[in-house]
Amino acid sequence: MLKFTPILLALLYALAMYRFSVWRTTRELDARSTELADPRLKPVFDRLARALDLPRVRVHLYEIDPVNGLAAPDGRIFITRGFFRKFQTGEVSAEEMASVIAHELGHVALGHARRRMIDFSGQNALRTALAMILSRFLPGIGVWIANGITSLLAARLSRGDEYEADEYAAALLTKAGIGTEPQKSLFRKLEALTSGAGGAMPAWLMSHPRTEDRIAAIEKLEDRWQRALR
Numbered sequence: 001m002l003k004f005t006p007i008l009l010a011l012l013y014a015l016a017m018y019r020f021s022v023w024r025t026t027r028e029l030d031a032r033s034t035e036l037a038d039p040r041l042k043p044v045f046d047r048l049a050r051a052l053d054l055p056r057v058r059v060h061l062y063e064i065d066p067v068n069g070l071a072a073p074d075g076r077i078f079i080t081r082g083f084f085r086k087f088q089t090g091e092v093s094a095e096e097m098a099s100v101i102a103h104e105l106g107h108v109a110l111g112h113a114r115r116r117m118i119d120f121s122g123q124n125a126l127r128t129a130l131a132m133i134l135s136r137f138l139p140g141i142g143v144w145i146a147n148g149i150t151s152l153l154a155a156r157l158s159r160g161d162e163y164e165a166d167e168y169a170a171a172l173l174t175k176a177g178i179g180t181e182p183q184k185s186l187f188r189k190l191e192a193l194t195s196g197a198g199g200a201m202p203a204w205l206m207s208h209p210r211t212e213d214r215i216a217a218i219e220k221l222e223d224r225w226q227r228a229l230r
């Protein structure tokens, strides 16, 4: 029993860190967000709601500058002030904003939001726990291996999630009569939009698949749907 105590402790530590990350993120979002009520966005958000058979789609505005959209572990959808500003200046259209919301709705519907917490805030906890376990058997290089495994796992998980959320968004946008064009045009703009912000690349973008790959995946999907209709 004593032999397994360090492993058990490491697992308990990871669980506690995960819980703490969820709590901290939720609290941060509560403190720095308000409901987004924009009369020019309401019509497109309502189209998404109708396609989902929901009375309305609720979106929150998160007061930070980096251009981003996110789905919280509790299922709420957020876009950042920075992103909303791009809409206000006309750089991003209402339909393109809807495509971001559709993508985030996909993360919620597919149950990614909880797992993504591990990708971001909880990643260090996983890394530490793995390092503690591996160092028992492989002194010295255990930490190094733990780092590698954690990074690989996180990148794989989040890339897979992105394609799935894109696919969900493409279907939802098509059903809502908005179509996939805004989704693709936004991808083309995204790189330019995010790179301008002081040169600092947001963490979520680093784990995202390449823009051309995401567009190609949507086009493949459309091909498949076209063939199914014929």
Ligand SMILES: [Zn+2]
Pocket: 103, 107, 161, 162, 165
């Ligand atoms: Zn995403």
